[in-house]
Amino acid sequence: xxxxxxxxxxxxxxxxxRRGLLAVCLGASLIAVVCFFGVGRWLVVEDPxxxxxxxxxxxxxxxxxxxxxxxxxxxxxxPEIWLTHSAEPGETLAEMGIPYAGEDxxxxxxxxxxxxxxxxxxxxxxxxxxxxxxxNVIATALAGESERSVIIVTTKAHTRRVRLLWRRVAAGRxxxxxxxxxxxxxNPGRWWRNTGDALDVVREVxxxxxxxxxxxxxxxxxxx
Numbered sequence: 001x002x003x004x005x006x007x008x009x010x011x012x013x014x015x016x017x018r019r020g021l022l023a024v025c026l027g028a029s030l031i032a033v034v035c036f037f038g039v040g041r042w043l044v045v046e047d048p049x050x051x052x053x054x055x056x057x058x059x060x061x062x063x064x065x066x067x068x069x070x071x072x073x074x075x076x077x078x079p080e081i082w083l084t085h086s087a088e089p090g091e092t093l094a095e096m097g098i099p100y101a102g103e104d105x106x107x108x109x110x111x112x113x114x115x116x117x118x119x120x121x122x123x124x125x126x127x128x129x130x131x132x133x134x135x136n137v138i139a140t141a142l143a144g145e146s147e148r149s150v151i152i153v154t155t156k157a158h159t160r161r162v163r164l165l166w167r168r169v170a171a172g173r174x175x176x177x178x179x180x181x182x183x184x185x186x187n188p189g190r191w192w193r194n195t196g197d198a199l200d201v202v203r204e205v206x207x208x209x210x211x212x213x214x215x216x217x218x219x220x221x222x223x224x
Contacts (some may be wrong), residue, residue, distance in 0.1 A: 040191035043157045043204050047177045049077060053147040056082040056138045057156045058162070059103050059128065061184070068108040069153045070114025077151060080120050082141060083107050087127035095129045112133035129219040131207070139170035148174035156180040156188065157200040161207050168211060175204050
């Protein structure tokens with residue numbers, strides 16, 4: 001007659017397996033929660049401010065990036081401000097015969113309003129489509145300068161990707177000091193509470209993944 005001990009032995013490994021699987025699931029869930037709540041802060045990185053050849057304003061998020069650049073100029077961190085020139089929507093509108101001043105024009109007006117002389121503002125060429133293009137254009141401009149350092153002004157969530165792309169695209173062509181616009185309303189500790197911050201986080205995480213993978217995803221409408 002069986003006393004049930006053999007069935008107990010058979011059940012024991014299964015019970016241990018279930019407990020192990022539960023522990024793995026709980027651990028994975030904890031990591032996911034930590035990543036979710038921490039990713040907003042992780043995206044924000046800044047370099048210590050030092051004087052540089054120029055302050056470069058990346059396109060997008062008007063007017064806070066240009067406002068920050070004007071403040072840094074007034075504080076004496078660089079003698080010149082560089083603007084990038086976005087290809088779109090200007091090229092598409094030009095084909096339709098519709099005039100468009102361009103984002104760089106309005107950034108220039110913000111800078112002038114902020115006390116920057118027009119003669120200290122330079123619009124870089126060629127036109128850009130994405131952040132990688134901007135890093136290349138800025139690095140190319142630095143190549144002709146004796147002082148090869150630049151303060152790159154962007155928004156908070158964008159800073160980590162800017163630093164990564166500079167290292168990937170502009171390695172050995174100068175030093176970039178990445179700074180975030182102080183008036184950017186992005187809240188890294190509560191990014192999931194509004195659509196603007198949430199979209200910033202999703203865009204930056206996907207952009208970083210693309211950069212780490214060697215940028216297999218290319219712009220849908222490259223600059224002409």
